[in-house]
Amino acid sequence: xxxxxxxxxxxxxxxxxxxxxxxxxxxxxxxxxxxxxxxxxxxxxxxxxxxxxxxxxxxxxxxxxxxxxxxxxxxxxxxxxxxxxxxxxxxxxxxxxxxxxxxxxxxxxxxxxxxxxxxxxxxxxxxxxxxxxxxxxxxxxxxxxxxxxxxxxxxxxxxxxxxxxxxxxxxxxxxxxxxxxxxxxxxxxxxxxxxxxxxxxxxxxxxxxxxxxxxxxxxxxxxxxxxxxxxxxxxxxxxxxxxxxxxxxxxxxxxxxxxxxxxxxxxxxxxxxxxxxxxxxxxxxxxxxxxxxxxxxxxxxxxxxxxxxxxxxxxxxxxxxxxxxxxxxxxxxxxxxxxxxxxxxxxxxxxxxxxxxxxxxxxxxxxxxxxxxxxxxxxxxxxxxxxxxxxxxxxxxxxxxxxxxxxxxxxxxxxxxxxxxxxxxxxxxxxxxxxxxxxxxxxxxxxxxxxxxxxxxxxxxxxxxxxxxxxxxxxxxxxxxxxxxxxxxxxxxxxxxxxxxxxxxxxxxxxxxxxxxxxxxxxxxxxxxxxxxxxxxxxxxxxxxxxxxxxxxxxxxxxxxxxxxxxxxxxxxxxxxxxxxxxxxxxxxxxxxxxxxxxxxxxxxxxxxxxxxxxxxxxxxxxxxxxxxxxxxxxxxxxxxxxxxxxxxxxxxxxxxxxxxxxxxxxxxxxxxxxxxxx
Numbered sequence: 038x039x040x041x042x043x044x045x046x047x048x049x050x051x052x053x054x055x056x057x058x059x060x061x062x063x064x065x066x067x068x069x070x071x072x073x074x075x076x077x078x079x080x081x082x083x084x085x086x087x088x089x090x091x092x093x094x095x096x097x098x099x100x101x102x103x104x105x106x107x108x109x110x111x112x113x114x115x116x117x118x119x120x121x122x123x124x125x126x127x128x129x130x131x132x133x134x135x136x137x138x139x140x141x142x143x144x145x146x147x148x149x150x151x152x153x154x155x156x157x158x159x160x161x162x163x164x165x166x167x168x169x170x171x172x173x174x175x176x177x178x179x180x181x182x183x184x185x186x187x188x189x190x191x192x193x194x195x196x197x198x199x200x201x202x203x204x205x206x207x208x209x210x211x212x213x214x215x216x217x218x219x220x221x222x223x224x225x226x227x228x229x230x231x232x233x234x235x236x237x238x239x240x241x242x243x244x245x246x247x248x249x250x251x252x253x254x255x256x257x258x259x260x261x262x263x264x265x266x267x268x269x270x271x272x273x274x275x276x277x278x279x280x281x282x283x284x285x286x287x288x289x290x291x292x293x294x295x296x297x298x299x300x301x302x303x304x305x306x307x308x309x310x311x312x313x314x315x316x317x318x319x320x321x322x323x324x325x326x327x328x329x330x331x332x333x334x335x336x337x338x339x340x341x342x343x344x345x346x347x348x349x350x351x352x353x354x355x356x357x358x359x360x361x362x363x364x365x366x367x368x369x370x371x372x373x374x375x376x377x378x379x380x381x382x383x384x385x386x387x388x389x390x391x392x393x394x395x396x397x398x399x400x401x402x403x404x405x406x407x408x409x410x411x412x413x414x415x416x417x418x419x420x421x422x423x424x425x426x427x428x429x430x431x432x433x434x435x436x437x438x439x440x441x442x443x444x445x446x447x448x449x450x451x452x453x454x455x456x457x458x459x460x461x462x463x464x465x466x467x468x469x470x471x472x473x474x475x476x477x478x479x480x481x482x483x484x485x486x487x488x489x490x491x492x493x494x495x496x497x498x499x500x501x502x503x504x505x506x507x508x509x510x511x512x513x514x515x516x517x518x519x520x521x522x523x524x525x526x527x528x529x530x531x532x533x534x535x536x537x538x539x540x541x542x543x544x545x546x547x548x549x550x551x552x553x554x555x556x557x558x559x560x561x562x563x564x565x566x567x568x569x570x571x572x573x574x575x576x577x578x579x580x581x582x583x584x585x586x587x588x589x590x591x592x593x594x595x596x597x598x599x600x601x602x603x604x605x606x607x608x609x610x611x612x613x614x615x616x617x618x619x620x621x622x623x624x625x626x627x628x629x630x631x632x633x634x635x636x637x638x639x640x641x642x643x644x645x646x647x648x649x650x651x652x653x654x655x656x657x658x659x660x661x662x663x664x665x666x667x668x669x670x671x672x673x674x675x676x677x678x679x680x681x682x683x684x685x686x687x688x689x690x691x692x693x694x695x696x697x698x699x700x701x702x703x704x705x706x707x708x709x710x711x712x713x714x715x716x
Contacts, residue, residue, distance in 0.1 A: 038330040039137040040663050046134075047073050053116060053128045054245055057081065058140040059354055059666050059687055061337040062157040065091030067354060068164055072667065073116040073128040074142065076100050077246045079256050080355035083155075083184075085191060086162040086282045088222075091340035091351055092358045094191035097224055098280065099242070099258035101166070102183040103127065103153075105146055108176050112146050120241040120255045136667045138311045138333070148174040156307045160341070162282035165303040169275050172268045180266045180276060182230075185240055185258035188219040195239075195257045196220070203261055205232070210300040212279070215262075223283035227300050230266040230276055237261045251612035277303040321375040327659060328699035331692055334662075334669050335371045338689040339380060344401065347387040348380045353672055353685030361388065361399040362477055363690055365418030366628065369425050370693025374700040381426050382435060388419055389442045395449025396458075413458050413468035413475040416446045417500035424507040424569065433514050440515040447508055447522070450501070457491070464528035465493045465536065465549070466501040478561075478597070478621040482614050488621045492550030495537055499565035499572070502529045506570035530572040537565075538577065544584040558588050558599040560629040566636035579640045585633060592657045593679045594627040594691075600676070607677025609684070623676030627661075631694025638701055648702050658695065670695060 047053030053073035061067045065087035071077050076099055084098035102125070103115040114127035133143040144151040152169040172178040189195055199219060206214035212227035239259045248254035268274035279300060314333045321332040342349040342359065350371055352363035364384060372381035391398045391408055397415040398408035423439045426432070450466060453459030457470035469475050469491035476497060478488040505526035512519035537545045545562040546555050563585055565571060566578050573581070589596040598605050598621070606619035634651050641647035658670070664682060665671050670691035671682030 038326050039135055040667050042072055042134045042663075042667075044132065047128045047131065050116075050118070050124060050126060050128065051245075054118075055681070056664060057666055057686065058136050059337060059669060060139065060155065060157050061340075061354075062087070062161060062163070063159045063340055064162065065094060065340050065351065066157065066162050067337075068155060068157055069355060069666070070100065071116075072134040072140075072142075073131060074100070074103075075116045075118065076242055076244065076256075077118075078244050078355065079192060079247050079253055081244075082187075084164045084280055088162075088282070090343045091349060095222060095282075096187040096189055096191055096193075097222070097282065098164075099185045099187050099256070102185065103168075104181045104183075105149055105151065105170075105178060106181070107147060107149055107172070107174055107178040110147075114144050114146060114151070117240075118243045118245065120243045122243075138314045139307060148172070149178050151180070154307060156303070156310050158306050159310070159313065163280070163306075165277065165279045165306050167275055167277045167303040167307075168266075169273070170266075170268050171273050172270060175270045177270065178268050180230075180268070181263050182265075182278065183235075183260050183263040184226075185260045186217060186219070186224075187256075187258045188217075188222050188224075194253075195259065199259075201237070201259060201261060203234070212277075212300055216283070225281045225283055227279040227281075228264050228277060230264040230278070232262055232264055234262050235260070249610065250616065275304070279303060279306075317375070320377070323699060324703055325699050327655070327662070328696060328703070330662070330668065331670075331696050331699070332375045334687075335375055335689075335692050335696060337669070337687065338367065338371055338692070339377075342387065342401065345387045345390070348383040349387065349401075350384065350689050352690070353688040354666070354669075355687075356685050359401060361397045361415035362412045362418070364388070365397070365415050365422055366477075367689040367693035368422050370631070370696035370700075371689060373425055373429055374693070374696040378426065378430050381422070382432075385419065385422060385426065385439065388415075389439055392416070392442050392445065394454045395446045396454060396456075411456060411473060411475055411479075413456065413466075413494075413497050414477065414500055416450070417497070417504045419443075420446060420504040420507050421500065421568065424511065427511070436511050436514050440511065440517070443504075443508060443511075444515075444517065447504065451525075461493070463532040463536070464525060465498050465532050467493050468497055469494075476561075480617045480620045482617040485617075487618050488554075490548045490550070490554070492548050492552075492555075493536070494548045494561065495545050496561040496564040498529065498533055498537075499568060502526055502533065502572055503568040503570045505529065526570075533565075533572050534577075537562075538573075542584070543580040545581060557602055557604075558584065560585065560589050560595040560597055560626070560633075563595065563629055563632040563636055566639065567632040575640060578636065582633070582636050582640055586637075590633065591625050591674070591679050592654065593630070593661050593674050594625040595629040595633055596623055596625050596676050597621045598623040598676070605676065608675050609673060610675075619676070620673075625674040625676050625679045627670050627672065627674075627688065627691035628694045631698050634698040635701055638698075643701070651698065652702060655695075655698070 054071045054077040057071045059069045067085050082096045086097045087094050104113045114130045116128045117125045130144045130146045132145050135141045139156045142153040150171040155166040201219040204216045217224045241257050266276040318329045323329045338351045349359040350364045352360045396410040399412040400409040420443050451460045456473045456475045458468045476494050505522045508522040509519040547557050547559040588599045605623040609619045609624045666686035669687035672684030672688040
């Protein structure tokens, strides 16, 4: 699947900022700019490297300024908005932007055609770009590229007095070579062009997509050189530029590299990446072209974690790191639905090693920091992930390895652990107290809790019941007594049906807390239907699905609150407090859509008619994938009229949960006993 855009998509400067691309390196590093090549956010960068995977990120190269000179006239074909209100408007020469495995730009400038393509190499802080120039004029054409550097931590600007030192180096593999140093970082570069020094120059940018959200709206970068190439009349030229964060700064590379780095041609790196992504799609084996492409999108969230030596899942670009809850929600789709069971095993082992008092880390330690364990659902979802992994692999040894951790989770939840997590006398699980936010609706604005949900949240108890049934099923592998878990599960089921069902509203309460919030209609109830083991009779499940469809469904996600509720916020925008108050109070989230579709298929017994309806409803996702971050699914949309993506422009659990739906459409029957990862 190839996403192609033309001039109508950047009819104005502002429209050209609406969509961006994303390429990643499997270490937490990435490249992301708008399709017109501009930085519209402080987190946009041509080269965002990661010195210690996956979260020690540095904005190395903010952008590239590009200029072509032909027939004695110069044309700037890069695009950028500056803090003083001025603009470079090179988008006017841009004829096409496309993205399949790499971003590709095609410009036409007075008889010169320029095709530009960028790529990152997996497992390294390396970015490469090439310009293929066809000069159809009768004079020489000169291409000049000026890189603007930041060398600052992600989200930070250039420090006062920050200086850059450039060193020429010996030619390497036929390339001219150099090195830039600043702030303790060293960036190597290689090119088949000519390096020309120039006086140090600074630029101050304006970030329109940060300004509208109350974030820092300006940032700076500097340069002291440019790189030039010439192509003769009627000739073609391929011009290459390669940047590598000095291996001494690459913690994830330096201990594994056995020989000195040798420079590959940019074209080789491009072909290598295209083949890698093709292999990912083939391994997943989806028939749907959209699902096949989302398999490649899913890969962008997988990263090495240096501190644990294993794999992890980054929650979202450009803002989020790897979080426990997000990982456990995303893992079944990101890893299992795509056939990447070894990566799933690595991630689960990593989390198991950090289990503490029955809790999974919500944030991993960085440097000397301790993990944060403020989540009630990650541990229960961990048990679910182990079960889903076992369904696909029949790996009994891994179940035995994980079982002591799973048993400890259940025991700690029963007797009580941190954050008010404990089993009440009715067998239902309670969680949250004071200012602790331990469900996924976890926003806290100072002392304000927009969605406190302290008490017995509906999805937490659905996860609890599911975990008990899983323990019942897997206990025999470790010589445990599964009947104990079965008895507990039956008690939970009886209490849940009594406490949560609202006959007059044909759906489930959101929480049992003794407050007015209990009866709010929210999307959380959908997970009481979509898990492997559920508690409601089929007719009640059908009513829940219909109510969710009536009150919360949109083609791009589920609303987090019924629009008729007085607390409903139709728009997510403005300063952080305004956004926080809307975040879970009506805002549309993409990832619960996966639970909805799985529940709908389940209550209709995965019939042909049900599958056809879901396929039709999923068709509109193609428009979501081409908007915002091209090739990705976002975090959220406005609750009132979800027309454009907001929040993180690429969200792991959004992609993962929709991949599970595509898997169900193509492979699953009416149960969860499907195995695709068997040797």
